[in-house]
Amino acid sequence: MLKPIISSLLDTDAYKLNMQQAIFHHYPEVDVAAEFHCRSDESLAELKKQIEHEVQSLARLRFTAPEINFLSVLGLYQADYLSFLENFSLNADHVSVSIANDQLAIRIEGKWIDVILWEVPLLAIICELRCNKRYSQATTSQAVELLDNKLLSLAHIGKDFQFVDFGTRRRFSKAVHQAIVSHLVEHCEHFVGTSNLELAMTHGIPAVGTQAHEWFQAHQQLAGDLADSQQLALHRWLQEYPDKLGIALTDCINMDAFLNDFNKHLSEQFNGLRHDSGDPIAWGEKAIAHYENLGIDPLNKVLIFSDGLTLNKAVDIHQHFTGRINTSFGIGTQLTCHLPEVETLNIVIKLVTCNGKPVAKISDEPGKSICQDNEYLSELRKAFNI
Numbered sequence: 001m002l003k004p005i006i007s008s009l010l011d012t013d014a015y016k017l018n019m020q021q022a023i024f025h026h027y028p029e030v031d032v033a034a035e036f037h038c039r040s041d042e043s044l045a046e047l048k049k050q051i052e053h054e055v056q057s058l059a060r061l062r063f064t065a066p067e068i069n070f071l072s073v074l075g076l077y078q079a080d081y082l083s084f085l086e087n088f089s090l091n092a093d094h095v096s097v098s099i100a101n102d103q104l105a106i107r108i109e110g111k112w113i114d115v116i117l118w119e120v121p122l123l124a125i126i127c128e129l130r131c132n133k134r135y136s137q138a139t140t141s142q143a144v145e146l147l148d149n150k151l152l153s154l155a156h157i158g159k160d161f162q163f164v165d166f167g168t169r170r171r172f173s174k175a176v177h178q179a180i181v182s183h184l185v186e187h188c189e190h191f192v193g194t195s196n197l198e199l200a201m202t203h204g205i206p207a208v209g210t211q212a213h214e215w216f217q218a219h220q221q222l223a224g225d226l227a228d229s230q231q232l233a234l235h236r237w238l239q240e241y242p243d244k245l246g247i248a249l250t251d252c253i254n255m256d257a258f259l260n261d262f263n264k265h266l267s268e269q270f271n272g273l274r275h276d277s278g279d280p281i282a283w284g285e286k287a288i289a290h291y292e293n294l295g296i297d298p299l300n301k302v303l304i305f306s307d308g309l310t311l312n313k314a315v316d317i318h319q320h321f322t323g324r325i326n327t328s329f330g331i332g333t334q335l336t337c338h339l340p341e342v343e344t345l346n347i348v349i350k351l352v353t354c355n356g357k358p359v360a361k362i363s364d365e366p367g368k369s370i371c372q373d374n375e376y377l378s379e380l381r382k383a384f385n386i
């Protein structure tokens with residue numbers, strides 16, 4: 001029998017556990033549903049049976065004592081949540097895998113606290129199964145060689161340029177991901193962390209991440225008034241993490257709607273913002289103008305860029321904003337799925353309902369918008385004056 005692709009529940013992104021702890025403390029009874037979307041023009045239907053097998057393997061995993069100990073020393077997680085994780089497991093009954101219109105269809109349904117950890121390993125599994133089928137001759141050494149070529153472009157960049165690995169969800173394979181991070185730890189002074197908790201533990205490097213779109217999406221049905229949902233999501237985050245994880249994601253609705261809600265108190269409390277759609281330069285200029293209009297020195301804040309970056313693109317953005325605001329970069333697919341002649345796959349799993357009612361992600365880029373209910377989308381646009 002083939003070895004399972006995912007062998008540890010820690011092989012996930014840090015923001016998942018960060019959000020799960022907040023759900024544990026504030027929303028343990030909230031129900032959600034999430035669905036898989038393939039944005040690439042490629043059918044993944046042939047992977048159905050293998051994915052179902054991997055889902056069963058995931059459901060057998062538990063957090064180990066060394067993993068719980070690692071989490072405990074990060075200084076983020078409270079004792080009650082760590083006790084919860086000691087007995088946590090994924091339930092395969094929450095996941096349905098099917099074929100619809102010759103495309104893979106996946107739906108995840110259950111208590112938010114129980115299902116939140118499915119997304120990242122499922123996406124990594126889909127990518128690895130697909131890459132194994134399509135690019136069986138590709139090797140980890142090819143990935144490392146291409147990485148070395150890219151690192152040459154950083155030879156004359158100042159030490160204030162920093163980036164982290166955000167490549168778990170769409171990696172070529174776990175082996176390539178491990179090789180890339182190992183190489184960066186040894187050979188790149190600009191590399192300062194990873195979103196992957198297992199790799200952070202293995203290499204003794206920072207685990208990086210705050211919250212994802214689902215945090216803001218769910219609050220659309222958790223707030224009394226839809227127009228208050230972003231502020232509730234931000235205030236609840238500060239309640240859970242008053243002096244840590246102070247980076248806010250801005251594009252669940254769009255940047256303008258976010259800044260309208262990001263008042264002076266919130267702007268002072270949060271350390272900075274994360275970009276994940278739309279033009280990064282225009283977005284950064286809006287952020288700087290927002291801080292300056294509130295009398296806040298942008299040099300006391302940081303902008304995190306994480307939308308489809310290459311190293312060269314990250315360097316260009318960094319140089320544009322140097323001396324005006326601090327920057328950092330999360331690079332995903334172009335680190336962990338960059339091999340000769342390999343076409344990358346654009347797949348996501350996004351929330352579609354909360355407590356049985358629709359939620360939406362609009363974003364600053366039309367192609368990234370997700371909503372199944374046009375009537376609700378109209379409500380959302382009205383609530384945020386879009």
